[in-house]
Amino acid sequence: MKIGLIGTGWIGEEHVRRLAGSVAGAEVTAVSDIDPERAAAVASLAGARVIGSAEELIADPEVQAVVVTSWGPAHAEQVLACIAAGKPVFCEKPLTTEAADGLRILEAEQAHGKRLVQVGFMRRYDAGYRAIKAVLDEGGIGAPLMAHCAHRNPTQPESYHSDKPMVDTAVHEVDVLRWLLGEEFASVQVVVPRSTSKRFPHLVDPQILLLETASGARVDVEVFVNCQYGYDIQCEIVGETGAVRLPDPAAPLVRAAGRASYEIVQDFPSRFADAFDTELQEWVDSLRSGEPAGPSAWDGYAATVVTNAAVEARRTGAVVPVDLPERPAFYK
Structure with missing residues (x-):
């Protein structure tokens, strides 16, 4: 499963390390961040490419699934872009900072007709x-x-x-x-x-x-x-x-x-x-066999x-x- 990651702060870096080093069946192929130097440093941990923007990463044909670990207020638009592209997305909490944005995600995912969203509630x-x-x-x-x-x-x-x-x-x-x-x-x-x-x-x-x-x-x-x-x-x-x-x-x-x-x-x-290790492994496993099985967009909303x-x-x-x-x- 070729994965693109958006947001290379602390949790983003940790998820890159996990996906590249301890999660079976996953490959980090691209990362993106508003800080290009930070993105390059984290990408080097997995031999991944740096892509200039979240939008470009989501649209990239080599990216099969997306992990969103950016700033909370950016989550809604990035998750919506993943749904529009038909790509599974693992979004760290919160799914959205405002409930109205959560409703937009629910509507978009239902219109797509298949679950694409999982929220990072590792407990x-x-x-x-x-x-x-x-x-x-x-x-x-x-x-x-x-x-x-x-x-x-x-x-x-x-x-x-x-x-x-x-x-x-x-x-x-x-x-x-x-x-x-x-x-x-x-x-x-x-x-x-x-x-x-x-x-x-x-x-x-x-x-x-x-x-x-x-x-x-x-x-x-x-x-x-x-x-x-x-x-x-x-x-x-x-x-x-x-x-x-x-x-x-x-x-x-x-x-x-x-x-x-x-x-x-x-x-x-x-x-x-x-718990973080298990969460990402089960997410990747679920994508390889169908659709996300963990906390849903409804749970995030x-x-x-x-x-x-x-x-x-x-x-x-x-x-x-x-x-x-x-x-x-x-x-x-």
């Missing part, structure tokens, strides 16, 4: 989350009633602003909980505790996302992006007859100097490295609707309805 490929999914699908804890989640980062750069905890960070919990619970969210509220002194002054941190599903299950997500001590992802789902918790990453327990301890992961690339509502909820203090249309049969 669905993590072994721990997949184990939780199996427990829920087997009815191991009865009907889910509540979920308690935490998404903690050690620090964030000054460019990280107060909407990003919803649109860039909690979006992962929004998607993975939709997948785990098997239903959509109906409303969202954001409450704000006292802010940490370890943040830049313009940032509200931490924030707590309160969600209600269509059936009435309740979800709380703590987003704390300057926790200082490490990258810590927690998830517990409580059901009628039991509870299931996401395991911490495996680490040796050290007993020394009068205490027992284990190391805490410091960044998301380390925590989800295996639904997540954007929820995070857009969460931004409004934080700004207004209100409980904001999640205004999702009926899911098209195409995505069922």
